[in-house]
Amino acid sequence: xxxxxxxxxxxxxxxxxxxxxxxxxxxxxxxxxxxxxxxxxxxxxxxxxxxxxxxxxxxxxxxxxxxxxxxxxxxxxxxxxxxxxxxxxxxxxxxxxxxxxxxxxxxxxxxxxxxxxxxxxxxxxxxxxxxxxxxxxxxxxxxxxxxxxxxxxxxxxxxxxxxxxxxxxxxxxxxxxxxxxxxxxxxxxxxxxxxxxxxxxxxxxxxxxxxxxxxxxxxxxxxxxxxxxxxxxxxxxxxxxxxxxxxxxxxxxxxxxxxxxxxxxxxxxxxxxxxxxxxxxxxxxxxxxxxxxxxxxxxxxxxxxxxxxxxxxxxxxxxxxxxxxxxxxxxxxxxxxxxxxxxxxxxxxxxxxxxxxxxxxxxxxxxxxxxxxxxxxxxxxxxxxxxxxxxxxxxxxxxxxxxxxxxxxxxxxxxxxxxxx
Ligand SMILES: *[C@@H]1O[C@H](CO)[C@@H](O)[C@H](O)[C@H]1NC(C)=O
Ligand SMILES: *[C@@H]1O[C@H](CO)[C@@H](O)[C@H](O)[C@H]1NC(C)=O
Ligand SMILES: *[C@@H]1O[C@H](CO)[C@@H](O)[C@H](O)[C@H]1NC(C)=O
Ligand SMILES: *[C@@H]1O[C@H](CO)[C@@H](O)[C@H](O)[C@H]1NC(C)=O
Ligand SMILES: *[C@@H]1O[C@H](CO)[C@@H](O)[C@H](O)[C@H]1NC(C)=O
Ligand SMILES: *[C@@H]1O[C@H](CO)[C@@H](O)[C@H](O)[C@H]1NC(C)=O
Ligand SMILES: *[C@@H]1O[C@H](CO)[C@@H](O)[C@H](O)[C@H]1NC(C)=O
Numbered sequence: 001x002x003x004x005x006x007x008x009x010x011x012x013x014x015x016x017x018x019x020x021x022x023x024x025x026x027x028x029x030x031x032x033x034x035x036x037x038x039x040x041x042x043x044x045x046x047x048x049x050x051x052x053x054x055x056x057x058x059x060x061x062x063x064x065x066x067x068x069x070x071x072x073x074x075x076x077x078x079x080x081x082x083x084x085x086x087x088x089x090x091x092x093x094x095x096x097x098x099x100x101x102x103x104x105x106x107x108x109x110x111x112x113x114x115x116x117x118x119x120x121x122x123x124x125x126x127x128x129x130x131x132x133x134x135x136x137x138x139x140x141x142x143x144x145x146x147x148x149x150x151x152x153x154x155x156x157x158x159x160x161x162x163x164x165x166x167x168x169x170x171x172x173x174x175x176x177x178x179x180x181x182x183x184x185x186x187x188x189x190x191x192x193x194x195x196x197x198x199x200x201x202x203x204x205x206x207x208x209x210x211x212x213x214x215x216x217x218x219x220x221x222x223x224x225x226x227x228x229x230x231x232x233x234x235x236x237x238x239x240x241x242x243x244x245x246x247x248x249x250x251x252x253x254x255x256x257x258x259x260x261x262x263x264x265x266x267x268x269x270x271x272x273x274x275x276x277x278x279x280x281x282x283x284x285x286x287x288x289x290x291x292x293x294x295x296x297x298x299x300x301x302x303x304x305x306x307x308x309x310x311x312x313x314x315x316x317x318x319x320x321x322x323x324x325x326x327x328x329x330x331x332x333x334x335x336x337x338x339x340x341x342x343x344x345x346x347x348x349x350x351x352x353x354x355x356x357x358x359x360x361x362x363x364x365x366x367x368x369x370x371x372x373x374x375x376x377x378x379x380x381x382x383x384x385x386x387x388x389x390x391x392x393x394x395x396x397x398x399x400x401x402x403x404x405x406x407x408x409x410x411x412x413x414x415x416x417x418x419x420x421x
Pocket of ligand 1: 052053302
């Protein structure tokens, strides 16, 4: 029996719970809020879904959790497999987030020591014998979960089936995956019938397509224009690209296009490199009036509070306090945990990377944030009067009591969805 068939049988049961729990967002209103700022709303993108404590990154479970928590956007990663499919995996290798080691009788990969089996996603088929779709996901703490690796089209189907009202920010680790995504999404929609290519935001590194001329010449972009698909594009400007090209000039050109909805501006400190791009979005004469950034709270364990890991940390131990000197420890493969400040180099003019600091991000005036702790951000922003989600609610619908959402997820979601596909 296919999943769709199973779902068709269970649909009445699920629909009741799902609709009782989720915010009835209109995805076009979410995209509109990326374009046009509201004084009383910051937008949140759950980084790889809402994960931790048994929920793997980029998993269906992490999507359900984000949606149940009222988060309107999920930032997510896509790679291209050998057979041209689009597995939702962050790393170039399969080791950290799947059980490829256990499945092939090799040593499981350990991201802390970089030992074990970690072959490239690009060298594996997604479908068929030994394909990525047969691998289980691991959570951040290293435990193998009862859930398989999804492809992007499968995730979109899952969003359709469950009636989730979210937009995605697609983060491409691999430029070659961009065009296949457009074609794969072309005939998919959410439950409300909105084409996936209108609520899956193409968030692309600005170095790839530095001018609208280059971007608009791409066959898939031409196809969108010809078919009236209203693309949502966000170029990523980064302090790390200062030596590569004139990012402000690029931002000014893109600001005039009908498909650029916002900028991601990866500033590391106030007044540091690319501050001028953030200032440009504050200029009343600019067409682009919003910017977003990444909240950088470290990696591999729950940010700031929970240092439990089931991976062997090898020769290193995790510091008892992950936050030090207004910076935070992060872990790179096979090296001693270092503060993000220690990696900032000349991307900052005062030696600090402030992106682990909630207050700093708010003070810079960013309108949207990609964060690993979206539920925590939601509560903190609410306390500051910055989470008026009614701007995002579909016409004729009302905000749902959040308490319902929490109970629904705990009661039904995890086991059912983890096993079903
Ligand atoms: C994870 O679970 C532990 C133990 O139940 C709990 O203290 C902690 O708050 C949880 N963390 C998250 C991020 O849910
Ligand atoms: C751990 O330390 C030992 C002794 O210094 C060294 O031989 C080994 O390569 C280190 N292992 C890792 C994973 O760094
Ligand atoms: C990928 O699939 C193709 C076509 O089915 C097959 O010929 C090839 O051997 C597969 N490659 C791997 C690495 O599984
Ligand atoms: C957006 O601009 C492009 C290029 O100028 C144009 O071809 C396209 O029709 C416009 N799309 C919409 C939806 O207005
Ligand atoms: C934090 O700052 C203090 C004062 O500058 C310094 O002595 C200490 O080494 C710093 N701690 C870390 C972990 O960098
Ligand atoms: C910034 O640092 C990089 C190396 O990390 C170097 O290549 C580059 O020239 C530096 N840029 C400036 C403007 O100092
Ligand atoms: C939230 O926004 C809606 C729509 O603009 C407005 O009617 C409402 O008063 C706002 N709520 C609060 C608490 O400010």
